[in-house]
Amino acid sequence: MKAVAYIRVSTDSQATEGVSLDAQQAKIAAYCKLNDIDLDAVYVDAGISGKRADNRPELQKALDHVCRCGGVLIVYSLSRLARSTKDTLAISERLDKAKADLVSLSEKIDTTTAAGKMVFRMMAVLAEFERDQISERVTMAMDHKRNKLERISGRIPYGYTLDADGTTLVAVTDEQNVLTVISELRTEGKSLRVIAGELNRRGIKAKNGADWKHSTVQSIITRLAAA
Secondary structure: OEEEEEEEEOHHHHHHOOOOHHHHHHHHHHHHHHOOOEEEEEEEEEOOOOOOOOOOHHHHHHHHHHHHHOOEEEEOOHHHHOOOHHHHHHHHHHHHHOOOEEEEOOOOEEOOOHHHHHHHHHHHHHHHHHHHHHHHHHHHHHHHHHHOOEOOOOOOOOOEEEOOOOOEEEEOHHHHHHHHHHHHHHHOOOOHHHHHHHHHHOOOOOOOOOOOOHHHHHHHHHHHHHO
């Protein structure tokens, strides 16, 4: 089996974590020797942050190399590979598609084994759970603001204007009456295009002063349903 090593260090981490470029390379070399693995190439990103994977040229070369040969990418730790779970999982998916593997010495992760693959699958589940939780919290926060009639975006919704405090939404009577008309027409089973046409026929303008479109009506109906 061929191996490709990737090592990285930023100025801060070299001083505080004690994992210099030489130390990382030595540990990877020792691992390869112990496991009879042919170390084909070593790629080094020196003094580059691991915050993003796409701005590290040597990492991209390492990934290209290991995906071509279907070998194993070896890193000292996952923190050297990527700082975010998203990047780590994206890299693992790319390796998996190329039938290449990943070994991280510090975490003892080895996707050439069933246990290693299980760890990565667990990471994927936890990452998805984290994303769902964030989405849920954002939704709850927006609902809370909406219920308190507070601004939740840069666009002021139809039916309201912005108070002098820059946060509170104040109902506009004429526009609120239009919202009632839209709700009634929809309840009668009218389509979005028919509703838009009826509003235009009555000479009612949308928030930006333009004619009504079915997409504009749809966004309002969706917002009213969520209220």
